[in-house]
Amino acid sequence: MSVDTRWLTSEQLATWVRLAAVLELLPATLDSQLRRDAELTHFDYYVLAMLSEAPEHTLRMTALAERTTATLARLSHVVQRLEGRGLLERFPCPEDRRATNARLTEAGWQKVQDSAPGHVAIVREKVIDALSPEQVTQLGEITGAILRRLDPDGDRAAIYQRYSPPGDS
Amino acid sequence: MSVDTRWLTSEQLATWVRLAAVLELLPATLDSQLRRDAELTHFDYYVLAMLSEAPEHTLRMTALAERTTATLARLSHVVQRLEGRGLLERFPCPEDRRATNARLTEAGWQKVQDSAPGHVAIVREKVIDALSPEQVTQLGEITGAILRRLDPDGDRAAIYQRYSPPGDS
DNA sequence: ACGCGTAGGTTGTAGCTACAACCAATTGGG
DNA sequence: CCCAATTGGTTGTAGCTACAACCTACGCGT
Numbered sequence: 001m002s003v004d005t006r007w008l009t010s011e012q013l014a015t016w017v018r019l020a021a022v023l024e025l026l027p028a029t030l031d032s033q034l035r036r037d038a039e040l041t042h043f044d045y046y047v048l049a050m051l052s053e054a055p056e057h058t059l060r061m062t063a064l065a066e067r068t069t070a071t072l073a074r075l076s077h078v079v080q081r082l083e084g085r086g087l088l089e090r091f092p093c094p095e096d097r098r099a100t101n102a103r104l105t106e107a108g109w110q111k112v113q114d115s116a117p118g119h120v121a122i123v124r125e126k127v128i129d130a131l132s133p134e135q136v137t138q139l140g141e142i143t144g145a146i147l148r149r150l151d152p153d154g155d156r157a158a159i160y161q162r163y164s165p166p167g168d169s
Numbered sequence: 170m171s172v173d174t175r176w177l178t179s180e181q182l183a184t185w186v187r188l189a190a191v192l193e194l195l196p197a198t199l200d201s202q203l204r205r206d207a208e209l210t211h212f213d214y215y216v217l218a219m220l221s222e223a224p225e226h227t228l229r230m231t232a233l234a235e236r237t238t239a240t241l242a243r244l245s246h247v248v249q250r251l252e253g254r255g256l257l258e259r260f261p262c263p264e265d266r267r268a269t270n271a272r273l274t275e276a277g278w279q280k281v282q283d284s285a286p287g288h289v290a291i292v293r294e295k296v297i298d299a300l301s302p303e304q305v306t307q308l309g310e311i312t313g314a315i316l317r318r319l320d321p322d323g324d325r326a327a328i329y330q331r332y333s334p335p336g337d338s
Numbered sequence: 339a340c341g342c343g344t345a346g347g348t349t350g351t352a353g354c355t356a357c358a359a360c361c362a363a364t365t366g367g368g
Numbered sequence: 369c370c371c372a373a374t375t376g377g378t379t380g381t382a383g384c385t386a387c388a389a390c391c392t393a394c395g396c397g398t
Contacts, residue, residue: 007289012297015309019296020215022312024238025319027192032386041354046189062376069193074355076378081354098363098376120176127188128181130318131311138307140184142300143191149299150194201356210384231346243385245348250384267346267393 026126033122038115043068045112045119047078048087048104052112057104060093064102087111195295202291207284212237214281214288216247217256217273221281226273229262233271256280 008016030042038045050067051057059067065075079102082088087108093099104112128136177185199211207214219236220226228236234244248271251257256277262268273281297305 006293008293008297011309012305015305015312016292016296018309018312018316021238022315022319023192023196026315028386029319035386043354060376069190071356072377073357073379077354080378093376096364096376100377123185124175124177126318127185127315128177130314135307135311135314136181136184138304139311140180140187142304142308142311143184143187145299145304146191146195146296147187149295150191150198197356204356212384229346240386241347242349242387246384249348262346265346265394269347 029126030119030122034115034119037118038111040111040115043070043078044082045115047075047082048108048112049116051088051102051104052109057109058101061100061102082108198295199288199291203284203288206287207280209280209284212239212247213251214284216244216251217277217281218285220257220271220273221278226278227270230269230271251277 007013027042034040034042034045040048046068047064050064051059054063061072061075061079064079065072068075070078079088079090083090086105088102088104090100090102093101131139176182196211203209203211203214209217215237216233219233220228223232230241230244230248233248234241237244239247248257248259252259255274257271257273259269259271262270300308
């Protein structure tokens with residue numbers, strides 16, 4: 001039997017099964033809170049949140065895609081819908097005529113500020129407050145290690161940067 | 170400002186941002202490997218894998234839903250498709266005429282055995298082998314703690330049980 | 339033995355994502 | 369300069385999921 005077919009030890013397996021369950025349940029939980037309270041998917045929220053932290057509340061599509069860990073195609077569809085709802089607007093980038101900028105509208109900025117507290121509350125409740133401070137540190141290191149495998153070039157590792165409260169200006 | 174609106178410390182935030190990225194990238198990675206190599210989604214795979222461990226390769230829909238962390242509605246759609254592909258079959262449960270059993274066909278059993286090694290390999294590559302043994306232990310505890318918050322009744326915690334290699338009889 | 343609440347599932351549909359195809363602008367090599 | 373490759377982005381579509389509505393069977397209280 002080749003090395004690729006090694007199975008997992010029972011401890012590794014127990015960990016993996018739990019992780020798989022978290023992968024399934026946590027996004028669903030976040031989505032339904034935001035949908036119910038703000039009519040936003042978790043991904044929609046992240047798009048708005050990343051814009052809210054950017055200078056001028058503006059980012060190029062490519063930069064926004066990196067920060068939200070999404071493909072450009074997906075982002076394009078989502079941005080189109082958010083634009084239709086008046087939460088952001090697109091305009092051609094002056095420096096590079098291939099590029100498109102996305103900018104938060106006033107309504108979009110308001111939406112982020114309104115929905116942030118509820119989102120943060122559920123993240124605390126389901127994740128942060130479930131763990132000891134040491135575990136939070138451990139989880140940070142563990143997810144960092146996994147991300148390096150998932151995304152070795154760190155294209156999407158712009159994400160590792162700071163992230164501050166919208167409205168905190 | 171109420172207690173609900175507390176933001177996160179920068180360390181908590183760094184952890185959360187990384188976790189969010191893993192939540193986005195890891196399922197996509199698993200899905201695409203299985204789709205490419207076995208024409209199965211990650212969820213399809215889990216359905217087949219859970220059946221493969223059950224006595225007679227058979228489970229009630231409800232039991233299968235618990236083990237796969239899914240809603241019954243979702244499972245029903247997925248099982249319908251898998252049945253159409255000949256990988257499993259449904260039949261009414263003799264003891265309770267409301268209930269439906271799902272049973273792996275020979276082709277389904279073969280599919281699980283064929284696709285398991287590739288799936289395990291990517292789980293090792295992206296998760297297990299990215300971590301030290303201590304980190305695997307830590308991650309097991311951390312995900313356990315999060316799951317207790319996500320699913321307090323532990324309805325879906327049947328998952329916490331053992332999970333052995335298909336084909337290992 | 340009847341009614342009502344619940345358990346077990348299925349189905350319809352709107353909406354989101356992945357994948358592939360496509361197009362326009364930019365850049366670099368000869 | 370010019371064209372080939374690359375970058376930046378959009379669009380069409382098939383397929384999966386969530387949510388709600390619905391149906392049948394079971395079981396308990398009276």
